[in-house]
Amino acid sequence: MKILPAFALLACMGAQAAGMIELRYLDSEDGAPAYQTRILVTERYLRMDEGRDDGDFILLDRKTGKVSNVVHEQKMLMAISDKKLPKSPAPAYRVEKRVTPVRAGTVRVQVLADGKLCSETVAASRLFPDAARALAEYKAALAYTQWTTYRNTPADLRQDCDLVHHVWQTGLALSQGLPIEERDYAGRARQYVSGKKREPNPRLFELPKHYESVALPDFEGEGAGSSSQP
Numbered sequence: 001m002k003i004l005p006a007f008a009l010l011a012c013m014g015a016q017a018a019g020m021i022e023l024r025y026l027d028s029e030d031g032a033p034a035y036q037t038r039i040l041v042t043e044r045y046l047r048m049d050e051g052r053d054d055g056d057f058i059l060l061d062r063k064t065g066k067v068s069n070v071v072h073e074q075k076m077l078m079a080i081s082d083k084k085l086p087k088s089p090a091p092a093y094r095v096e097k098r099v100t101p102v103r104a105g106t107v108r109v110q111v112l113a114d115g116k117l118c119s120e121t122v123a124a125s126r127l128f129p130d131a132a133r134a135l136a137e138y139k140a141a142l143a144y145t146q147w148t149t150y151r152n153t154p155a156d157l158r159q160d161c162d163l164v165h166h167v168w169q170t171g172l173a174l175s176q177g178l179p180i181e182e183r184d185y186a187g188r189a190r191q192y193v194s195g196k197k198r199e200p201n202p203r204l205f206e207l208p209k210h211y212e213s214v215a216l217p218d219f220e221g222e223g224a225g226s227s228s229q230p
Helices: 006-013 129-151 160-168
Strands: 020-029 035-041 045-049 057-061 067-071 076-080 095-103 106-113 116-124 178-184 188-198 212-215
Touching (some): 035 129, 045 129, 076 129, 106 160, 116 160, 129 160, 129 178
Parallel strands (some): 076 212
Antiparallel strands (some): 020 035, 020 188, 035 045, 045 057, 057 067, 067 076, 106 116, 116 178
């Protein structure tokens, strides 16, 4: 995994005043061509999009934990369940987090389930720490939906890493700082491109008022079977 040059990290670490953080990443899935992801973070919101102010976006309200997906072409506002996870059961797998220094201010974080590598992240603890917290809040807000998806996945397609990465231990890698590079067990990869502070534009965090509101189905209990394990 390539590491961002130290001077570039130090330049970003210097700007931590209040305002809006703009992060840009290159994301890819299982070897497919990379695409741009922009993440905007304020004290109240996290917005994720493809870099266009007028494009589709995902919005997390950090105060309420609600996540909404805005699709402009269909004039649709999809609300993702903000239900809380039930109490975590005793895991049927052993979770391990390995943290090793890379260079000053950065570490490599490996998260494993029963020895299988679920994710590997190079993180910078001083690089936009509030953005790292917002990303952890975003993953936590999606955990209930990810849990119900797992429960309705055929048993032969389930993986322990699904639960570690998306449900019960979502914040392990992000607890070490903002990801510079990361890859996971499913072939998804992310490369940090840039980060800066901007004056916040409140319009970027407004949900359209006249779009059709659709809630994702709640599949809790369907296909869950009788097992006490998740």
